Amino acid sequence: MLSVVVLISGSGSNLLALLKASENPLYPAKIVAVGSDKDAPGLEHAELYDVDTFIVEPERFSSKQAWAEKLLANVQHHQPDLVVLAGFMRILPADFVAALRGKLINTHPSLLPDFKGAHAVRDALAAGATTTGVTIHFVDEGVDTGEIIAQSKLDILPKESEHALHERIKEIERSLLVRTIEEFAIKQKDLAKA
Ligand code: GRF
Numbered sequence: 001m002l003s004v005v006v007l008i009s010g011s012g013s014n015l016l017a018l019l020k021a022s023e024n025p026l027y028p029a030k031i032v033a034v035g036s037d038k039d040a041p042g043l044e045h046a047e048l049y050d051v052d053t054f055i056v057e058p059e060r061f062s063s064k065q066a067w068a069e070k071l072l073a074n075v076q077h078h079q080p081d082l083v084v085l086a087g088f089m090r091i092l093p094a095d096f097v098a099a100l101r102g103k104l105i106n107t108h109p110s111l112l113p114d115f116k117g118a119h120a121v122r123d124a125l126a127a128g129a130t131t132t133g134v135t136i137h138f139v140d141e142g143v144d145t146g147e148i149i150a151q152s153k154l155d156i157l158p159k160e161s162e163h164a165l166h167e168r169i170k171e172i173e174r175s176l177l178v179r180t181i182e183e184f185a186i187k188q189k190d191l192a193k194a
């Protein structure tokens with residue numbers, strides 16, 4: 001069983017999809033803890049599923065480095081096989097990324113390498129794109145630049161609002177994330193056997 005720590009900053013609908021999926025005994029991953037940089041509404045999903053939560057707020061630390069070290073210590077405490085950034089809206093320093101290399105993934109609401117950054121949906125609309133989508137990728141030291149694991153595409157509707165488009169993206173994002181983690185777990189198991 002792949003043990004997973006999920007980091008969030010917002011409503012946690014991707015987290016909820018993972019929690020629901022892992023209720024199925026045949027799903028090969030288990031969410032062992034959920035962390036956040038603030039008292040995010042999505043933490044309630046973890047509490048409902050009796051999953052440990054932790055909050056590490058940057059404002060309480062004298063530097064970004066000190067904050068990231070504490071966040072990493074909280075993550076490592078749960079000894080995860082995989083750490084998932086599911087709407088975690090902070091850039092993590094290089095040391096954090098290096099400590100989790102190969103087991104830190106992010107979900108991003110665009111077809112990378114297009115529209116990196118925190119406003120991917122808005123930027124796709126502003127650029128007049130007719131298609132967009134979602135990307136799940138390994139995290140490296142850059143912003144939304146790591147190796148792509150999976151993508152799913154979607155047509156943008158005429159005159160679609162940012163909110164409406166993001167909601168439709170999140171629908172495909174949730175199922176892609178659930179499937180991608182399932183495949184990651186299967187691959188890890190095969191590697192362990194080999
Ligand atoms: C997702 O679209 C994620 O890709 C983006 O923020 C959204 C988080 O949604 N970075 P939720 O908190 O999982 O509902």
